[in-house]
Amino acid sequence: MEKEYSGDKFDVIVVGAGVMGSSAAYQLSKRGQATLLLEQFDFLHHRGSSHGESRTIRATYPEDYYYNMVMKSAKLWEEAQSEIGYRVYFNAQHFDMGPAQDLSLRAVIASCENHSIPHQVLDRRQVADKFSGLIDIPENWLGLSTELGGVINPTKAVSMFQSLARKNGAVLRDNVEVEKIVKDEERGGIWVVTANGGPFWGRKCVLTAGAWTTKLVKTVTGLELPIQPLETTVCYWRIKEGHEGRFAIGGDFPTFASYSEPYIYGTPSLEYPGLIKIAVHGGYACDPDKRPWGPGVSLDSLKEWIEGRFMGLVDSNGPVATQLCMYSMSPDEDFVIDFVGGEFGEDVVIGGGFSGHGFKMAPVVGRILADLVMFGKGEGVELKHFRLGRFKENPKGNVKVFEVQVRFSPHSQ
Numbered sequence: 079m080e081k082e083y084s085g086d087k088f089d090v091i092v093v094g095a096g097v098m099g100s101s102a103a104y105q106l107s108k109r110g111q112a113t114l115l116l117e118q119f120d121f122l123h124h125r126g127s128s129h130g131e132s133r134t135i136r137a138t139y140p141e142d143y144y145y146n147m148v149m150k151s152a153k154l155w156e157e158a159q160s161e162i163g164y165r166v167y168f169n170a171q172h173f174d175m176g177p178a179q180d181l182s183l184r185a186v187i188a189s190c191e192n193h194s195i196p197h198q199v200l201d202r203r204q205v206a207d208k209f210s211g212l213i214d215i216p217e218n219w220l221g222l223s224t225e226l227g228g229v230i231n232p233t234k235a236v237s238m239f240q241s242l243a244r245k246n247g248a249v250l251r252d253n254v255e256v257e258k259i260v261k262d263e264e265r266g267g268i269w270v271v272t273a274n275g276g277p278f279w280g281r282k283c284v285l286t287a288g289a290w291t292t293k294l295v296k297t298v299t300g301l302e303l304p305i306q307p308l309e310t311t312v313c314y315w316r317i318k319e320g321h322e323g324r325f326a327i328g329g330d331f332p333t334f335a336s337y338s339e340p341y342i343y344g345t346p347s348l349e350y351p352g353l354i355k356i357a358v359h360g361g362y363a364c365d366p367d368k369r370p371w372g373p374g375v376s377l378d379s380l381k382e383w384i385e386g387r388f389m390g391l392v393d394s395n396g397p398v399a400t401q402l403c404m405y406s407m408s409p410d411e412d413f414v415i416d417f418v419g420g421e422f423g424e425d426v427v428i429g430g431g432f433s434g435h436g437f438k439m440a441p442v443v444g445r446i447l448a449d450l451v452m453f454g455k456g457e458g459v460e461l462k463h464f465r466l467g468r469f470k471e472n473p474k475g476n477v478k479v480f481e482v483q484v485r486f487s488p489h490s491q
Contacts (some may be wrong), residue, residue, distance in 0.1 A: 088114045088249070090451050091270050091280035093256050093294070095121055096128035097232065097437055098429050099286035100239035101444025104158070107246035109448065114278055115243060116270070117252040118290070125366070126288045127404045127432070128236050130312065131349030134333040135438040136172040137195055137226040140185035141412075143463055145193050147439050150458075152226065154441030161242055166235040168327055170346055172227025173213070175205070175387075176337030178220045183337040187222055198223040212324060212331060214389055227333040229345050232437060239444070251275065259283060259298045261421055268425050282451035283426045285418070289366040289404040291430035299420055304469055305431045308361035308405040311374030313397035314353040315384060321391045322352045336387075340379055353399065354392060356384060359434060361405055371402060405434040415446055415456070415464040427451050428466070 095117035103115040176183040200221040289307035327346040336342040344356040384394040408431030418426040446456040
């Protein structure tokens with residue numbers, strides 16, 4: 079690094095203060111690391127993926143390797159809540175449904191059996207009985223009921239991690255845009271050069287830039303990552319008068335996911351009394367700096383699905399409120415958690431490509447990122463599914479994401 083650069087010095091600099099970066103900063107500062115958390119916009123802004131009123135948590139995944147991460151995260155959510163003194167995670171049952179022969183739903187059921195997750199496989203009549211007639215599925219569908227579900231308040235959760243990080247001594251700075259990261263050839267470590275502050279020196283660096291991950295990594299390393307930003311629409315639908323309490327959090331109504339096309343997910347009524355969140359998992363490819371800000375995906379299939387599933391108790395004519403959010407979609411919809419490599423070796427770690435289903439696992443992802451920069455490995459977690467090298471092994475793996483406007487999958491928020 080040129081000798082004229084000088085600035086504050088840290089053990090770890092975290093770039094990007096969404097839920098993953100804020101969780102990593104919390105974990106690092108909790109372990110006594112001098113930590114700097116940088117955000118290009120205001121803290122708790124609404125331009126990315128970590129804002130709004132709700133995300134779901136569930137242990138049911140078609141892929142076995144996410145189960146342990148979800149279970150560890152559930153414990154870490156509780157741990158962080160006990161430290162801050164308020165709740166961001168509200169428990170509920172979880173319910174998956176779909177055609178009986180759907181391969182993803184079958185894989186979810188198999189995962190429950192493999193991990194001895196208490197669960198019930200239900201036919202149409204049993205579903206109606208369990209949920210007091212609130213949910214109806216076709217005759218050729220199955221339902222899967224499990225106890226671990228719930229709703230996380232994302233903006234409140236990000237604020238929690240930032241508050242705890244600051245309490246532990248971390249330095250937080252927003253409206254600081256990173257222009258480049260340069261290796262310090264003289265003493266090791268890296269310099270983070272920004273447009274309006276710094277530069278800052280750190281022994282290590284964590285990149286958690288969400289929808290800006292591809293742009294930032296290319297700027298820093300020249301590496302082209304196949305992580306595509308998508309703009310997605312979250313919809314809220316009105317519950318028919320007199321039935322609002324039956325769909326509310328705290329009762330028997332679950333978080334839910336539908337393994338059909340389109341893939342649909344939702345939560346009990348929580349953030350807006352009388353409204354229920356029901357949305358399609360997918361979106362439109364975009365540049366995060368030049369977003370269309372709507373109009374979003376077609377709602378015709380979603381309206382039909384709502385009319386068929388909720389016994390006419392939810393108004394399916396159209397959503398009464400919508401919110402826009404960003405996904406950072408990897409080709410296989412698995413995360414990217416790895417060292418950047420190249421000239422930076424193990425000095426720079428990336429956490430990205432969370433593909434619209436990572437929020438629930440933010441506590442364990444933050445811990446993994448902290449482990450990687452401190453010890454060079456993720457303690458107790460198999461990271462082979464999240465390595466950068468998988469894109470080199472399958473260089474055409476990004477075709478499907480880039481060629482279609484809307485992407486559906488067995489993952490959801």
